Amino acid sequence: MATAFVLAGCTTGLQFHAQDSKGNAEPAPPTEMITEELIAAEKRSSAQQGEQNLSRLMVPHPPPYTIGRGDVLAIVVWDHPELAGGGVTAATAAADAAGTGANSNSNAPQPGFVVDHQGRIQFPFAGLLPVEGLTEDAARALLTQKLARYIANPNITLRVQAYRSKRVYIDGEVKQPGLQAINDIPMTLVEALNRAGGLLPTADQSRIALERGDARYSINLRDLVQKGINPGNIMLAPGDVVRVHSRDESKVFVSGEVVQPKALTMHNGRLTLNEALGETGGISPLSGDARQIYVVRKTPERTRVFQLDARLTGSLAMAESFELRPKDVVYVAASPLANWNRHLSLLFPGALTSAVSVTNRP
Known part of the structure; x- marks a missing residue:
């Protein structure tokens, strides 16, 4: 009677036993058969989840670059080298433009006007000039307006020399x-x-x-x-x-009655059930049950279990269309005959080996 009970149990398919955090039994998740309708619904769900407002x-x-705090500005007032101060002279600007300046091939700090923590630079005659948030052209126009009170038709070159903001x-x-x-x-x-x-x-x-x-x-x-x-x-x-x-970080785990159980890496976020089975050598011809191919998926809401019967017409096409997700577990159950052999070996250790030996005797 014990043997009959075990054999009956192993022919009912894969059994799932769920427990809560306290170890109490919970209802097992329902098994969803993989069909064309389910695949279409899963694709719609994935599309909705993937649609993010970008x-x-x-x-x-x-827009053009705007000056920020910490940036270093190179400012030249042509024909007025006395206004360079600690900044850039016309000769230095020309040398830098030609790539022959003293600092062109070194890591020495470049001269210039640093935008302070309040977004200002200090320039002769102009005083504290707020330049934060301005483009180079707008900052040049503002400085020209300030210097026009003291210099007739000032010709100014202003550019960002070091981007640090x-x-x-x-x-x-x-x-x-x-x-x-x-x-x-x-x-x-x-x-x-x-x-x-x-x-x-x-x-x-x-x-x-x-x-x-x-x-x-x-x-x-x-x-x-x-x-x-x-x-x-x-x-x-x-x-x-x-x-x-x-x-x-995006792997799928294939186990059970396949030729080579292993973890598979997804191909830029894509891996189908058919590809997963193919990369593991397929269902074991000796022990695998093509009727019981399962995909176990943990979602934030619940655990879902999908089943594919590979004997049905169009099952290969459905397996190719069924998209796996990271951390999915693909499990191929053993055939009833394989389960029978394994349970018999547990109940009567060495019985099959002895029977085979007796049969092979001359």
């Missing part, structure tokens, strides 16, 4: 993670990644996180390209943190 990040026409941080799977200064070249997401040396082969292009204040955005580069959205229009702001996740 419009506030998109800036097709970036605005930075972004690039981390994760890039060649050179660290701080990147925002300069007159628009700091788009693509520009920031290129300045960081580009993505490593281990980078997951589907999982790029951008943190801006309390907001967090998840960016899928390949998905944007497929939708016809140019990632180069994503403009970074000062203080942004960009992290490129590793593909190793």
Whole structure:
């Protein structure tokens, strides 16, 4: 009777036993059969979850650079070298433009006017000049207006010599993670990644996180390209943190009656059930039950269990269309015959070996 009970139990399919934090039994999650309707519903759900409002990040026409606190300005009043003070003379400006200045090939501090903590510079005759938030052209016009009271038709050259006020941080799977200064070249997401040396082969292009204040955005580069959205229009702001996740953080675990159970790395956020089974050698022909292919998925709300019967018509097409998600567990149950052999071996150790030996005797 004990043997009959075990055999009956092993033919009912995969059994799930759930417990709460106190160890009390909970109802097992219902098994959802993988069908065309379920696949379509899952795709709609994934599309809704993936639709994040990135419009506030998109800036097709970036504005010019604005001066900030800590920036160093190079200011030249032509024909008036006495106004250079601790700044840049006309000769120095010409030498720097030609690349022959004394500091052109050294790490020595460049002369210039530093924007103070209140966003001002101090310039002869003009006094304390508020330049924070102004473009180079606007700052030049303001300084020209101030000096026109003392100099007839002042000819002024003003440019940002050192960009030190605005930075972004690039981390994760890039060649050179660290701080990147925002300069007159628009700091788009693509520009920031290129300045960081580009993505490593281990980078997951589907999982790029951008943190801006309390907001967090998840960016899928390949998905944007497929939708016809140019990632180069994503403009970074000062203080942004960009992290490129590793593909190793998005794995799918395949176990049970497959040829080679193992953890699989997703391909830039994509891996189908058919691909997962194929990369593990497929269902074991000796012990696997093609009727019982399960996908266990932990969601914030509950645990979901999907089942595929590979014997049905169109099951391979459904397996190719069923998208797995990171941390999914694919499990192939054993066939009734394989379960019978294993339980019999546990009940009567060595019985099958002895029977085979007796049968093989001459």
